[in-house]
Amino acid sequence: MALNPKVEPNLQVLGQTIALLQEDMDLDYFDALIETGDNLLTGEIQVEDGHPKPATVTKLQDLYDQVDLTSLAADDVRLLVQLLILKGYKQEAIQPNHQMTPDTIGLLLANILTVIFRNHHQLSLLDMGVGTGNLLFTLLNHLPDQDVMGMGVDNDDTLLTLASLSSQLQQVKVELFHQDGLDPLLVPAVDAVVSDLPVGYYPIDEKAEKFATHNQEGHSFAHHLLIEQSLNTLKPGGVGVFIVPAGLFQTPAGLPLVKYIQQIGYLQALLNLPQGLFGNTQARKAILLVQKQGCDAQQASQVLLGDFPEIKNQDEFAEFVHELEAFLVANVVVK
Structure with missing residues (x-):
C-alpha cells in the first residue's frame, strides 16, 4: 500500500512530541502516545502537578501547530497511528x-x-x-x-x-x-x-x-x-x-x-x-x-x-x- 506523502511529516512531528512527553513526564512510550493523542483531540496540552514544564509546553505547542490531520483520509490517519504504535513496539517488550x-x-x-x-x-x-x-x-x-x-x-x-x-x-x-x-x-x-x-x-x-x-x-x-x-x-x-x-x-x-x-x-x-x-x-x-x-x-x-x-x-x-x-x-x- 502506497503511503500518502502527507503522513510522513505528521509522523516525524508526533514522534518528537512523544519523546518530549516521555522525558518530561517520565512516561513509557505508549502512555506518552496516549497523552499526545489526548492533547491533539482536546486542542489543549494537559498539565498536571507542573508537568509538562512550561518550556516543554511551548515546544509541544510549536510541534502541534505543525500537525495537519485534516488533509488526511481516515485510512491515512489509521496508518499514521499504526506507524506510531509500531515505533513503540521497537522500544517496549510486547506479547506476540x-x-x-x-x-x-x-x-x-x-x-x-x-x-x-x-x-x-x-x-x-x-x-x-x-x-x-x-x-x-x-x-x-x-x-x-x-x-x-x-x-x-x-x-x-x-x-x-x-x-x-x-x-x-x-x-x-x-x-x-x-x-x-x-x-x-x-x-x-x-x-x-x-x-x-x-x-x-x-x-x-x-x-x-x-x-x-x-x-x-x-x-x-x-x-x-x-x-x-x-x-x-x-x-x-x-x-x-x-x-x-x-x-x-x-x-x-x-x-x-x-x-x-x-x-x-x-x-x-x-x-x-x-x-x-x-x-x-x-x-x-x-x-x-x-x-x-x-x-x-x-x-x-x-x-x-x-x-x-x-x-x-x-x-x-x-x-x-x-x-x-x-x-x-x-x-x-x-x-
Missing part, C-alpha cells in the same frame, strides 16, 4: 499476540466481507480481540458501500485506549468493550465476527470448561474457545472470518472444534496465507471462514481448501482471489 495484523491480510478480509455482504447496506461487525483496532479500522475504512456498526472487545486497557484514540483521530465511530472475550459478552448479536485470534492456552480452566471446545485435560486453546464464542454471538446465517494457525485442525484438540462448527454452523473455507508473510512455517496463518446455521445458509458443496500464492506472483495471486470471490458468491449466502 499483541502484534498488529499486517495490512495485506486486513485488505484480504475486507475484500471477503465486501463480496459476502455485497447486497447489504447495513452491517454489524465485531472484532473479538480488537487490540489497538488496526484490523477493525482497516475493515471499516474499506467497506465504503455499507453503513457498518463496528465493535471491538479486548481485556487489555492500554490497547483498548490506543484503539479509542485511533478511532477518534480517524473520526470513525466504533463501540469498544473492556472485557474478557470469554465472559458473557456485552455486545448484541452481529452479522459478522472478524478477528486475528490470540493463539495459546487459556489459563482459567473453570471458565473454559463451560465451552464445548475445551480440552478434557490441561488448559484449553484460547483461539478454539473464541471461535465457539463468536459462533454463539453471530446472528443466524452470520459469518465468522478468522486468522488462525495454519495447522488449526491438525491436532487432537482440533476435532472438538470441527464437531462444534458442524453442530451449529458450516465450515466453508480454510485458506493458508502466503508463506512469505511469516518468518517460518510454524508461524504461518490461515483464513478460516465459518457460517452459522439459519436464514437459508447452507454448507458449500465442497469446502474451499488451498494456499494463497505468494503476493510477488501477482498474476497467480489475482487469479486465486478471483476464484475465491466466485466461490463466495456461489456458496456463502447471507440474507
Whole structure:
C-alpha cells in the first residue's frame, strides 16, 4: 500500500512530541502516545502537578501547530497511528499476540466481507480481540458501500485506549468493550465476527470448561474457545472470518472444534496465507471462514481448501482471489 506523502511529516512531528512527553513526564512510550493523542483531540496540552514544564509546553505547542490531520483520509490517519504504535513496539517488550495484523491480510478480509455482504447496506461487525483496532479500522475504512456498526472487545486497557484514540483521530465511530472475550459478552448479536485470534492456552480452566471446545485435560486453546464464542454471538446465517494457525485442525484438540462448527454452523473455507508473510512455517496463518446455521445458509458443496500464492506472483495471486470471490458468491449466502 502506497503511503500518502502527507503522513510522513505528521509522523516525524508526533514522534518528537512523544519523546518530549516521555522525558518530561517520565512516561513509557505508549502512555506518552496516549497523552499526545489526548492533547491533539482536546486542542489543549494537559498539565498536571507542573508537568509538562512550561518550556516543554511551548515546544509541544510549536510541534502541534505543525500537525495537519485534516488533509488526511481516515485510512491515512489509521496508518499514521499504526506507524506510531509500531515505533513503540521497537522500544517496549510486547506479547506476540499483541502484534498488529499486517495490512495485506486486513485488505484480504475486507475484500471477503465486501463480496459476502455485497447486497447489504447495513452491517454489524465485531472484532473479538480488537487490540489497538488496526484490523477493525482497516475493515471499516474499506467497506465504503455499507453503513457498518463496528465493535471491538479486548481485556487489555492500554490497547483498548490506543484503539479509542485511533478511532477518534480517524473520526470513525466504533463501540469498544473492556472485557474478557470469554465472559458473557456485552455486545448484541452481529452479522459478522472478524478477528486475528490470540493463539495459546487459556489459563482459567473453570471458565473454559463451560465451552464445548475445551480440552478434557490441561488448559484449553484460547483461539478454539473464541471461535465457539463468536459462533454463539453471530446472528443466524452470520459469518465468522478468522486468522488462525495454519495447522488449526491438525491436532487432537482440533476435532472438538470441527464437531462444534458442524453442530451449529458450516465450515466453508480454510485458506493458508502466503508463506512469505511469516518468518517460518510454524508461524504461518490461515483464513478460516465459518457460517452459522439459519436464514437459508447452507454448507458449500465442497469446502474451499488451498494456499494463497505468494503476493510477488501477482498474476497467480489475482487469479486465486478471483476464484475465491466466485466461490463466495456461489456458496456463502447471507440474507
